[in-house]
Amino acid sequence: MTAEPAPTPFASLHHRPGEPLLLPNAWDHASAAALAARGFPAIATSSLAVAAGAGLPDGRGATREHTLRLARTLGSEPYLLSIDAEDGFADDPGEVAALAHRLWDAGVVGINLEDGLGPAARHAAKIAAVKTAVPGLFVNARTDTHWLGDGDERDTLRRLDAYRQAGADGVFVPGLVDPGRIETLVRHLDVPLNVLYSPAGPTVPRLAALGVRRVSLGSLLYRRALGAALDAMADIRAGRAPAGTTPSYDEVCAPGKDTPASGPADSAR
Template sequence: MSDRSAAFHALHRPGQPVLLPNAWDHASGAALAAAGHPAVGTTSLGVAAAGGRPDGVAATAEETFRLAELLVRLPVLVTVDVEAGFSDDPSAVAGYAAELAALGVVGINLEDGRADGSLADPALVVAKIEAVRAGAPRLFVNARTDAWWLGLPDPLERALPRVRAYRRAGADGVFVPGVDDPATVRLLADAVDAPLNVLARPGGPPLAALGRLGVARVSTGSLLFRAALAAAVRTADAVRAGVDPDPALPSYADVQRMTATGQRP
């Protein structure tokens, strides 16, 4: 295992979760790196929306790869959201993952949610994980199940056998977005022999509370991208209303310097 891969694995400590903020372009990744975050992920919604494409329909493989090429130049560990692998061919998924690993990417998210609102056949997801494990053994494979995210009935009964199967197939961690009930989070953390990743949600348990439940990683998902959109609109509205924008905004020179170096201005 490379030093960077080992460092990324070491960030996943149940009880002391790493906050993984998610970038959608080089500037957002540079800002997060400059702020001192040791690792940055990508958000598939942010990448898709920024490119005028829908999320979750395997339409952004090229955009995602180009973003990874940019982010790995920053002084930060990078993990990439590859949706469902941008293919239902396990060998193609493994090939794409291997290309990311060759860039210096240390991890991927691989999900089982489908664009029609259903969950993929778990055997197919297992085959993808096994193929990635064989083709890119250094990558941290974070296997995601969307039982809660898609609002399906009986999500725990659907999710638990899946994440256990994904772990047996070689997943390094499991990601269960949408779950924030403390008792359920604790059950999942105790029931799966792998670092548990959950999503930061407004109104949900804070980072420290999730740590006490056994969580090892908390991702922001599309939250930062959506917050940036809201802030842009608020700023435009303030200028239209004759109100000074937030004086704490980075300057033009700050952004130039941060983007060039990845350091805090």
């Protein structure tokens, strides 16, 4: 009898009872390094942040090369990296599998693939192709029944079952915030459930108690960073010192390799 392969370090983070993987989403080297320095063992990316940073639309398949470039930048770092790859940037399962292989070669250990409420069979075929091409890559299969649709429970279960049967290692239902529905899904599934954190939804301890195994932040941190920049400028214009956390110049340079050997440690630099 062939033994089951040992779970990868990234997969193991999804199997700690009562302690879901709290997965922050970064958008560049500086944000990822700062989050890793605060003790987060795994970092994900945000497709909205990648798209917005390039001046491109999110969810339209426009950022494939930008996503690959970011993966190459972050994939060699000491933290575990999961990439938000929209729907795989292609309808053809073979093309999605080829992308997954390139991400794996760059050091990526996880991929998030969304169905965009397209045909479940097509999304399942993409998942199966990726798992065949790169068995060690953790596939987090996202359904948008609550994000783009009306949250139909039967359709959600049907899609998640199809994706699990295709080989998904975990499933993701962004927009799901009702504790009762979350608990129902957890009881139904035999793979980790990922939900998107919402300030208006359950807290992380509450999600842990419901059995959620992964909590993603999506674009929240990026949008908060933009908001903090706007708030700081409003304070400065009004003659107030900006509030909030401001990393020093040296702290921001520290994760990189080009920190100046000398020069003024000016906090405004």
